Structures are given as C-alpha cells and as structure tokens.
Amino acid sequence: VSQDIDGAEILHSLLNAAWLQSLLKRLVFSVPHYTGWLLIDIRSLPSCSEEAKELYHLLRQPHLQALLSAHDTIALKDYEPVLPPMPEDLPDDEEATRIVCLVKNKQPLGATIKRNEITGEIFIARVIHGGLADRSGLLHAGDRIIEVNGFPVDGMEPEQVIQVQARSHGTIMFKVIPITERPVHNQTMLYVRAMTDYSPQQDPAIPCADAGMSFRRGDILEIVDQTDALWWQAKKLPSSTACAGLIPSTNLLKRKQREFWWSQPYQPHTCIQTWLSTDICSFSSAGFRRSMRLCRRRAHSTTQPSCNTRCPSSCYSALNSPYEEVVRYQRHSEDVHRLIVLLGPSGVGVNELRRRLVEMNPNIFQGPVPYTTRAPRGYEESGREYFFISREVFENMVYHNRFLEYGEHKGNMYGTSIESAKEVLNSGKICVIDIEPNALQAVRTHELRAFVIYVKPPTLERLRETRQDSYITTNYYVNRPFKDEDFQEMEEAARKIESNYWQFFDHVIINNELQDSCVELLTAVMRAQDEPQWVPASWIRPTSES
Numbered sequence: 001v002s003q004d005i006d007g008a009e010i011l012h013s014l015l016n017a018a019w020l021q022s023l024l025k026r027l028v029f030s031v032p033h034y035t036g037w038l039l040i041d042i043r044s045l046p047s048c049s050e051e052a053k054e055l056y057h058l059l060r061q062p063h064l065q066a067l068l069s070a071h072d073t074i075a076l077k078d079y080e081p082v083l084p085p086m087p088e089d090l091p092d093d094e095e096a097t098r099i100v101c102l103v104k105n106k107q108p109l110g111a112t113i114k115r116n117e118i119t120g121e122i123f124i125a126r127v128i129h130g131g132l133a134d135r136s137g138l139l140h141a142g143d144r145i146i147e148v149n150g151f152p153v154d155g156m157e158p159e160q161v162i163q164v165q166a167r168s169h170g171t172i173m174f175k176v177i178p179i180t181e182r183p184v185h186n187q188t189m190l191y192v193r194a195m196t197d198y199s200p201q202q203d204p205a206i207p208c209a210d211a212g213m214s215f216r217r218g219d220i221l222e223i224v225d226q227t228d229a230l231w232w233q234a235k236k237l238p239s240s241t242a243c244a245g246l247i248p249s250t251n252l253l254k255r256k257q258r259e260f261w262w263s264q265p266y267q268p269h270t271c272i273q274t275w276l277s278t279d280i281c282s283f284s285s286a287g288f289r290r291s292m293r294l295c296r297r298r299a300h301s302t303t304q305p306s307c308n309t310r311c312p313s314s315c316y317s318a319l320n321s322p323y324e325e326v327v328r329y330q331r332h333s334e335d336v337h338r339l340i341v342l343l344g345p346s347g348v349g350v351n352e353l354r355r356r357l358v359e360m361n362p363n364i365f366q367g368p369v370p371y372t373t374r375a376p377r378g379y380e381e382s383g384r385e386y387f388f389i390s391r392e393v394f395e396n397m398v399y400h401n402r403f404l405e406y407g408e409h410k411g412n413m414y415g416t417s418i419e420s421a422k423e424v425l426n427s428g429k430i431c432v433i434d435i436e437p438n439a440l441q442a443v444r445t446h447e448l449r450a451f452v453i454y455v456k457p458p459t460l461e462r463l464r465e466t467r468q469d470s471y472i473t474t475n476y477y478v479n480r481p482f483k484d485e486d487f488q489e490m491e492e493a494a495r496k497i498e499s500n501y502w503q504f505f506d507h508v509i510i511n512n513e514l515q516d517s518c519v520e521l522l523t524a525v526m527r528a529q530d531e532p533q534w535v536p537a538s539w540i541r542p543t544s545e546s
C-alpha cells in the first residue's frame with residue numbers, strides 16, 4: 001500500500017464508501033456466526049478452486065481464527081444498560097426523542113455544546129471526527145439536548161451541563177431531539193502542508209481549546225471536515241489517533257495573519273469534556289549566506305529577482321495561503337528525476353555534501369553548468385565549466401526569468417539557469433544544486449519538482465569538535481580555520497532560515513559527522529526519486545490553486 005498510490009486511494013475510498021459501511025454494520029448484527037458460516041460455505045463447494053483452498057487454509061490460521069472469534073464475541077454481547085421499552089401510547093405531537101447511552105472511558109467525548117441565548121436551549125455544536133460521540137453515530141451537530149443523566153438541561157449554562165455529565169460514572173445518558181435535516185457530508189479528501197505554526201492554547205477565539213490541534217510549519221494535515229467555514233477538523237500525519245482536532249480554516253487563518261488578532265465576535269462553545277494562538281507567520285527575504293561563496297567553483301547570487309516576477313502563481317499562493325494543498329506523488333520510473341536542492345547557512349557544509357554526492361557516482365549525479373560573463377581561462381571550455389556569454393545575453397536571460405539564481409562577483413555576472421538544470425534531468429541523471437533560501441520558490445515548480453534538503457548545523461559543541469580540521473572561506477579569507485564566531489554566526493543564520501523557510505523542507509540533515517551526513521543524503525535522494533512524497537497539488541494538477 002505504501003508503494004502503490006492509486007491502489008491506496010482506491011482502497012481508502014472503497015473502505016469509506018457509505019454502501020460498504022452500512023453493509024458491514026448489517027453484517028456485524030445479522031451474521032454473528034461469521035467464522036463457521038464462512039468455513040462451511042467454502043468446504044461445501046463441490047470442486048474447490050486453488051484460490052478457495054488457499055482462502056480456506058488462510059482462514060484456518062490461528063490468528064485469523066482468533067480475530068474472527070473476537071468479532072463473534074463482541075457481536076453477540078449485550079451491552080449495558082438495557083433500556084426500558086418505548087412506551088406505546090406516545091402522543092402524536094411529541095417530538096421524536098432519542099436516548100443515547102455512551103460508555104465513558106478515558107477518551108474525551110468529542111463534542112462541544114452551545115446555548116441558544118434567546119430560548120436557553122442547549123445544542124450539540126460540533127461533533128469531533130473520530131471521537132467517542134462520532135463513533136457512536138448517535139449524536140450530531142444540531143441535536144438538541146433535553147436531559148443529561150436524567151437532569152433536564154434547558155436554561156442551564158453550558159458549564160453546568162458539563163458538570164452534570166462529569167459527575168456520572170460508567171455510562172452517560174443523553175436525551176436528545178435529533179436535528180431534522182442533517183447537513184450532507186460530501187467531503188473530498190484534502191491534504192495540506194501547514195505554512196504557519198498554530199497553537200490552540202494561545203488562541204482566544206477557538207470554540208474549545210482542548211478540542212484544538214496544534215501544528216507546526218511543514219506538518220502534513222489531513223482535513224477530515226470542512227463543514228464549518230471557520231473551524232475545520234484535521235489530523236496530523238502520520239496520525240496515531242483516531243480523533244481529529246479543530247484548526248482554523250484557510251480563510252480564518254488568513255484573516256488572523258492579516259489582522260494579527262482575530263477580532264470577530266464568536267459564539268462561545270463549551271467542551272463537553274476536557275480535552276485539548278496563533279503564531280503569526282512572517283516572511284522576510286534576507287540573504288543568509290556570505291555575499292560571495294568564493295570556495296565554490298561557480299560564483300553565486302545574493303540578488304534575486306523578486307519572487308512575483310519570477311513565479312507569479314506558485315510563489316504567491318504559497319506565501320499567501322496558510323495551507324498548501326498537497327498530494328502524494330510517486331515518480332514513475334520513466335519520468336525525469338526530481339531536482340535535488342541543498343541549502344543551509346554558510347559554512348555548514350552544503351557544498352561539501354553536494355561535491356561528495358556527485359563524486360560518489362558522476363554517472364548518476366550531476367550539477368548544472370552555470371553561466372558567466374567573465375572571459376574563459378585557458379583550460380576552460382564553454383559548456384563544461386561554464387557557458388561563457390556576453391553581459392547583454394546574460395541580462396536578456398535575467399529579463400526573461402531564465403535564472404534560478406544569479407549574481408555579480410568582481411564585475412562579472414554568474415547564474416544558474418532553469419534550462420541547465422532541466423538539461424541534466426533530461427539526460428536521465430539526478431541534478432543536484434545548492435541555492436540561497438530566497439531562490440526556493442523558483443525551484444518549487446511543476447517542471448523541476450524540487451526535493452529540498454536543509455543542511456542544519458549541529459550544536460555549537462559538536463561544531464567545535466567536528467570542524468577542528470576544516471576550513472572556512474569568508475569574504476576576506478580563503479580557507480582559514482573555523483573560529484567560534486563563525487559557529488555562532490552559522491547558528492544565528494540557521495535560526496533565521498528555519499524561522500522563514502522550514503515549511504518548504506522535505507528533509508533535514510544535521511551535519512554532524514560528515515560520513516554519516518553523506519550516507520543520509522544519499523538515502524534521502526534515492527527516497528525522493530523512488531518513494532511516494534507529499535508535493536504541492538499544483539505540480540500534479542497545474543490548474544489547481546495550491
């Protein structure tokens with residue numbers, strides 16, 4: 001399933017299909033002696049096929065027998081409490097009520113309530129996907145609660161209702177008038193990458209902080225319910241819990257980001273049982289590497305064309321939207337490889353790792369040939385070390401947004417073009433480049449499908465230990481030993497990169513021991529090509545907004 005995307009999706013939608021769910025429910029109640037029935041059925045076939053024999057063999061395995069017997073036991077069990085029979089002489093005008101009895105366990109009930117301020121009636125405001133109330137299938141948003149454990153609740157404050165239910169032991173009984181027209185849930189599967197951090201505990205506007213779900217930039221969220229325009233329900237992937245949590249919808253989060261403070265009046269909801277701020281995301285575009293990376297064979301940019309001139313749609317949407325829609329993508333073997341992008345604070349070892357990867361197998365890994373306006377040296381050949389072009393041609397390329405990055409060094413222009421990267425990819429090799437973080441949006445495109453690896457410095461202590469025999473190149477010195485201030489600068493630059501770009505990283509390597517980092521890099525690069533990854537939906541469906 002982890003390898004076959006189409007298969008997994010088909011299986012997921014099949015298992016979620018309403019007809020199958022209702023069939024299964026009926027099966028549980030109507031065919032309790034499932035095991036015996038199935039086995040007899042197979043054995044009684046006059047001429048068993050090989051498949052039937054194999055199935056028979058599988059079903060006789062002890063673990064399957066145990067599973068089916070557990071199923072039968074549960075299906076046959078009578079659950080407490082036994083409710084009194086419905087009175088036969090119900091008046092015609094009596095509203096249909098439902099008695100819902102739930103067995104309390106350590107889990108929260110997974111519902112919030114609200115009070116109609118005019119009538120004083122108490123309603124279920126929201127049922128949390130996968131929570132106890134939801135799994136019971138008996139309580140729904142909009143149901144009016146009449147009684148809790150026999151106490152009439154009309155006119156009570158929501159907090160008092162909670163106290164009543166909190167006092168109950170073992171089971172909790174609700175008498176409700178079910179909502180007549182339940183909203184139709186035709187949810188489509190939606191996965192997003194969070195572009196900002198969120199903490200419900202610090203959000204005064206959330207209907208119930210305990211029902212909220214915190215997330216960090218870069219987390220992948222499965223949106224399971226978008227019925228409410230303001231508060232969605234989501235699970236963080238990989239999900240270990242069945243119960244979803246409340247998160248602000250795209251529009252709400254955008255508004256929070258714009259206004260910094262959510263100032264909408266809100267209808268207070270109260271959690272039925274104790275469960276579960278918004279850090280405003282900011283984007284700045286600072287260059288974090290040294291002005292010139294002299295140690296690199298090719299010089300680089302510090303100047304970037306502004307993001308919106310370069311990639312109007314993808315960039316804008318990623319920066320403006322607090323969630324980026326993502327899909328699971330697996331490269332087909334005949335497709336070109338994904339571009340491998342390395343970035344990190346200056347001196348951390350980005351260039352070293354890239355160089356070692358290419359050296360490891362130059363038939364598989366290759367860097368793009370950069371462009372320059374400087375004159376070729378005696379041994380240099382155009383198209384090998386650089387493409388040597390005139391300043392006029394270079395500027396024309398800049399004008400037409402053909403560079404991923406470009407910059408000036410000692411009066412000469414240097415740049416890496418999109419075409420150079422594509423050329424490597426089209427030759428069947430894996431193109432590996434390193435970039436400044438502010439060039440990220442230029443590589444996160446449908447055609448390059450960049451897999452971004454962030455090289456993170458280890459702790460100061462580990463930097464001191466591991467870089468004893470290493471050399472740094474600064475604006476003023478080529479290859480001088482590292483000093484403590486270099487490490488501190490590196491840490492500071494790393495903090496800035498992380499606070500602005502963390503959400504775009506597909507993989508993070510802490511560059512501690514160089515050998516380990518090389519192995520980790522190679523593994524990550526091969527995974528990027530061969531295993532399913534979350535990518536922006538706009539790469540796969542170029543017309544969709546991400």
Ligand SMILES: Nc1ncnc2c1ncn2[C@@H]1O[C@H](COP(=O)(O)OP(=O)(O)OP(=O)(O)O)[C@@H](O)[C@H]1O
Binds near residue numbers: 348352511513515
């Ligand atoms: N894990 C490591 N342990 C020890 N030395 C390392 C490690 N990683 C890199 N180095 C060394 O640190 C020095 C700086 O590395 P490198 O030139 O790759 O930095 P960089 O990230 O490309 O920085 P810049 O952008 O400034 O060029 C080099 O001498 C390199 O060999």
